[in-house]
Amino acid sequence: MESLSTNPNPTLPTPDAPEQDAAVRTRLLHAAVHVFDRKGYAGASVREVAEMAGVTKPAVYYHFGSKEGLLVAILEQAKREVETAIDRAVARPGTARDRILALCEDVYGLFGQNVPIARVAHAVFLGPPDGAPPFDVTVFERRFRGALERIASDDTAGGEFGDVLPRDVALAVMGILEGCNQRQLHPAFEPVGTGGLRRLINLLFDGAVNAPRTQGEDRP
DSSP states (O other): OOOGGGOSOOOOOOOSSOTTSHHHHHHHHHHHHHHHHHHOTTTOOHHHHHHHHTSOHHHHHHHHSSHHHHHHHHHHHHHHHHHHHHHHHHHOOSOHHHHHHHHHHHHHHHHHHTHHHHHHHHHHHSSOGGGSOSOOTTHHHHHHHHHHHHHHHSGGGTTTTTTOOHHHHHHHHHHHHHHHHHTTSSTTSOOOHHHHHHHHHHHHHHHHHTOOOOOGGGOO
């Protein structure tokens, strides 16, 4: 599926197909990402999104019902892309380390392709709660953390991480990935890149391999 933020020029001519056509829906999603990122979700209007997509306001309401519906549709598509990457990593053969590294690289790449969406989501869901649409943004964290824990505890790991808890592996990996992703949100920060991400996670894994056994009283 094409990332919503890859369109370099969201201002496109009106298509010949009817406004109900799937192409119009895609155009509206591209335009909404651009407008929400540029003006902020609260400051954007349905009219601006429709004009940028080259359609009428009724087309927005027909496909999405409201401005909230537009943002939820954008986030739902992002969720599907992340879930696809997660399912692929969980099913991938190889060591736990290789599978976790591949998953992190896939998610890092998706984040980089969808930085405008990430900026909008951060602004909306970290802002006043009354401005957020009805979307459970924690689904990204829960799905990703669950996949990491599953891989770390999988029998194929063969005890790679010694006695380190899968929960701790997951949280540590998520902390590294989150820090690397944050550096993609603003051009003033130098991105880490997939090579840097891999080095950081390998540093973590090398420490986990040599970590002392966890004491029983520290377990949940």
